[in-house]
Structure formats: C-alpha cells, structure tokens
Amino acid sequence: MYMIIENSPNTEPKGFVTFSLNERIPRILLWINHHFLLAEEYAPNTSSLYITFLCVRTDMKLVIKMQNNGQVRIQTDDIELAGNIIQSLGKFLKIEDLQTVGDFPQEFEILEQIFYQIEEYQTVRQKLSSDMAEHASIIRNFLIRAEDARLIGDISIMKQHYIDLLNLNHDLINGYQIRCTNHEELMKNLRYLNQIIQKAGxxxxxxxxxNTIKHCRAAIKENNAQLLIKSIKTGNV
Structure with a gap:
C-alpha cells in the first residue's frame, strides 16, 4: 500500500528509469488512481505531474514525474518495483514496444559484489577439485605402503600409514563440506543473476x-559485470 507524501527533491531515490510516452498527463493520472490504493483521488491542478509515494510496507519512496512533452521519470531504488510499474503502465496504455534508460546505483553495487564473489567461488572450487585429485593419489600410496608393511610384518609402520590415511580422510571430509557450502553460495549468486535479468527485462x-534479456545473458556468459550493467541501463551493449 502507498500513501502520497510531500515532494522533497533533496531526499528522492537515486535509482530511476526514464522514457517517452505519446500520451497526455490525464491518462497517467487515470492509471495512478486506478492502480494505487489511495485514500482519495489524486487530481493535481498543475501542467506537469510530480507525485511522491511512500510504501507503507518497505518505507521506501517512489516518485513519478511527467512533463507535457511526454517525458516520464520514475524514481525508486527498487529495480523490481520500477519494472512492475512500467509493465503495469504499458498494459494500461496498450503499449507494444517501449525503450527506457535507467540507473540503479544500489543494485549495481550489489551486482558488482556478486560477480566478485562468483569469481572467488569458482577459484575455490578449482582449488578444491585439484586438492581432491591430489589426495586421491596420496591415499593410493598410503594403502600400497600399508599393505607392503603388513606383508613384511612391520606392524608399526603399517599402523602409521593407516593413521596418516585417517587424518587425510578427515581433510577430505572437511574439503567436501567446504565444497558443498561453496557450491550453495555459487548457486545462490547465479539465481540472483537470473532474477536480475528478468527485472532488467x-x-x-x-x-x-x-533485446535487454539477450544482451544481459550474453554479458553474464562473458562474466562481464560492466557490460551487464550497461545492458540493464540502456537495453543495449
């Protein structure tokens, strides 16, 4: 639920998306009154549109502006909310194609961190795989040496090899647990990237x-955070 609050240019959200519509402001007002649960109908006596909402649930601001020339600016730090508004407005106005330009600094900062974490997780995974292969070779050597010691009756050496084998087995179990945790975090970050593609679209x-979805997927495939951000901002590369 949203409530209308006083406009405050100095405290507006940094995130935004802009686009141009071949519509008059009264049509946008009709959409606002139809889709926002307002205590009373919003009907400003101005030549342009400038309205600030406060989301009661999240305590986040949403600003909608429109000039007489059809230029619209939606300001919110929530990229998902911005996308939902555009889809709702497009459906209401029966828009078939709409290009926009936007910027969501908070979301992009998180995005860069996600790419950095994914790179770290992949590095750890490669190292763990290498360590496991090396440990498998060492295990074979311990087993062979323990068996050789048993055959010649050197029980103390045989016991030592099995103790070493037990310690190595503990290392393998710990490495496997780290690998599982690493995989879960990697999958979580990849799911986030998949969600951001849908939000950008x-x-x-x-x-x-x-086009936006296509360019975003290509950027992720190239592991290129800056290209992904550019695709989200402009829909192009």
Whole structure:
C-alpha cells in the first residue's frame, strides 16, 4: 500500500528509469488512481505531474514525474518495483514496444559484489577439485605402503600409514563440506543473476525487453559485470 507524501527533491531515490510516452498527463493520472490504493483521488491542478509515494510496507519512496512533452521519470531504488510499474503502465496504455534508460546505483553495487564473489567461488572450487585429485593419489600410496608393511610384518609402520590415511580422510571430509557450502553460495549468486535479468527485462516492453534479456545473458556468459550493467541501463551493449 502507498500513501502520497510531500515532494522533497533533496531526499528522492537515486535509482530511476526514464522514457517517452505519446500520451497526455490525464491518462497517467487515470492509471495512478486506478492502480494505487489511495485514500482519495489524486487530481493535481498543475501542467506537469510530480507525485511522491511512500510504501507503507518497505518505507521506501517512489516518485513519478511527467512533463507535457511526454517525458516520464520514475524514481525508486527498487529495480523490481520500477519494472512492475512500467509493465503495469504499458498494459494500461496498450503499449507494444517501449525503450527506457535507467540507473540503479544500489543494485549495481550489489551486482558488482556478486560477480566478485562468483569469481572467488569458482577459484575455490578449482582449488578444491585439484586438492581432491591430489589426495586421491596420496591415499593410493598410503594403502600400497600399508599393505607392503603388513606383508613384511612391520606392524608399526603399517599402523602409521593407516593413521596418516585417517587424518587425510578427515581433510577430505572437511574439503567436501567446504565444497558443498561453496557450491550453495555459487548457486545462490547465479539465481540472483537470473532474477536480475528478468527485472532488467521488465524495465522495457516488447522487442526492447527481448533485446535487454539477450544482451544481459550474453554479458553474464562473458562474466562481464560492466557490460551487464550497461545492458540493464540502456537495453543495449
């Protein structure tokens, strides 16, 4: 639920998306009154649109502006909310294709951290795989030496090899647990990237949405955070 609050340019959200509509402001007002649960109908007596909402659930601001020339600016730090608004507005106005430009600094900061973490997880996974292969070779050597010691009756040496084998087995178990945790974190970050692709796509409509999703997937495939951010901002590369 949203409530209308006083406009405050100095405390507006940093995230935004802009686009141009071939519509008049009264049509956007109709959409606002139809889709926002307001205590009373919003009907400003101004030549342009400038309204600030406060989300009661999240305590986050949402600002919607529109000029007479059809230029619209939606300000929110929630990229998902921005996409939902655009999809809702597009459906209401029956828009087939809509290109937008946006920037979501908070989301992009998280995105860069996710890419850094993924690179670290992949490095750890490669090292663990290498260590496990090396340990497997050492285990074979311990077993062979322990068996040789048993055959010649050197029980003390045989016991030592089995103790070493037990210690190595503990190391393997710990490494496996680290590998499982590492894999879970990696999958969580990859799911986040998949979600951000869908959110980025919702910032646009029609062919522009399709292009955005395509470019975002290509950027992730190249493991290129900056290219992904650019694709989200502009829908292009």
């Amino acid at each position: 919702n910032l646009r409509i029609g062919k522009y949405k399709t």
